[in-house]
Amino acid sequence: MQIFKVGGAVRDRLLGKPVTDIDWVVVGATTEEMLAQGYRPVGADFPVFLHPKSGAEYALARTERKSGRGYGGFTFHASPEVTLEEDLIRRDLTINAMAEDDQQNLTDPYHGQRDLEARVLRHVSPAFAEDPLRVLRVARFAARYADLGFTVAPETLDLMRQLSESGELEALTAERSWKEISRALMEDQPQVFIQVLRDCGALKVLMPEVDALFGVPQPEIHHPEIDSGIHTLSVLEQSARHKQPLTVRWACLLHDLGKGLTPEDEWPRHIAHEHKGLKLIKVVNERFKAPKDCQELALLVGQYHTHGHRALELKASTLLELLQSFDVYRRPQRFEEFIAACEMDARGRKGLEERSYPQADYLRGAASVARGVAVQPLLEKGFKGPELGEALKRERLKALKAYKENA
Known part of the structure; x- marks a missing residue:
């Protein structure tokens, strides 16, 4: 032995x-x-x-x-x-x-030691192509060791391409796929994972909704990088750079899926892409059976990220609706993760990675003001049931209007 x-x-x-x-x-x-x-x-x-x-x-x-x-x-x-x-x-x-x-x-x-020194990810034998999960694993290792200069060997990428075209990737269970995806998103360079999947044709099979973003232009005034797919990779890169949790990284990956549905004759504008993207986010969430907290945040960020960017311009009533949508009274952490995802979205643009994001503190302040409205005085006035809810809403709106005026 x-x-x-x-x-x-x-x-x-x-x-x-x-x-x-x-x-x-x-x-x-x-x-x-x-x-x-x-x-x-x-x-x-x-x-x-x-x-x-x-x-x-x-x-x-x-x-x-x-x-x-x-x-x-x-x-x-x-x-x-x-x-x-x-x-x-x-x-x-x-x-x-x-x-x-x-x-x-x-x-x-x-010759693994030789490949370590050469910074190459290379398959051991042709049997590599028998296991579709290896496509995801290699892309994950590429993300993990990108900082050290590792790249995928061309012949290994060819085998990954063959696997992607073979139909074998569809045989992977949601659980196995999510385990690899979630681990890859938590690496230091998760955008490399997505790029390698795209390079070998696997992204088109596993996440066609994300793959569809590449080649779709956006207005240059807001997006110097122009390409929606490149923007998504940059947002993911920022989320790792700022040590965001998995929920935020997943939301960053899916936040702009609606732009892949915009007709070409409407490019580079993407009117109502937030709403259009929701059905795609739901599909991707369900395909990989993502955890509930990841699913919920991805949908909320997809729907409201432009609200986050326009926070300082929002009417008090719209601001209140936003806070209510996130249930900031009982789930403050989820709203904090939303703010983080919005900030990563704002920074994931060419040349704007170091930009300030005053919307973050403004939104935190608004949530604090809304949470600070006391229920007890309203109970003492005799409000109860639905009437109490409406009275509480009015008081919160009043508090937010005062906050907006003083901000």
């Missing part, structure tokens, strides 16, 4: 990055031998065991072959005869197909 550290832990150590998750592979062992040493079995599809003391996962070396469509369409074979090299060759990228023993002696049959 031999035990090796494999995959990401080896890769990140060689890159000088913090090692968080460690994967272990056991070569030359049987299930019975693992059980005899106190390991506890947990694997459903192939033999995985928990270490008796640390609880870490140890997998028996295995081979796999394609047996059906999608991410789950594989048959696995684990036995003491499977070599370390055979286990490593089934992995996605060369930089993930290295192993080391407890003395840090490196086993690198597919």
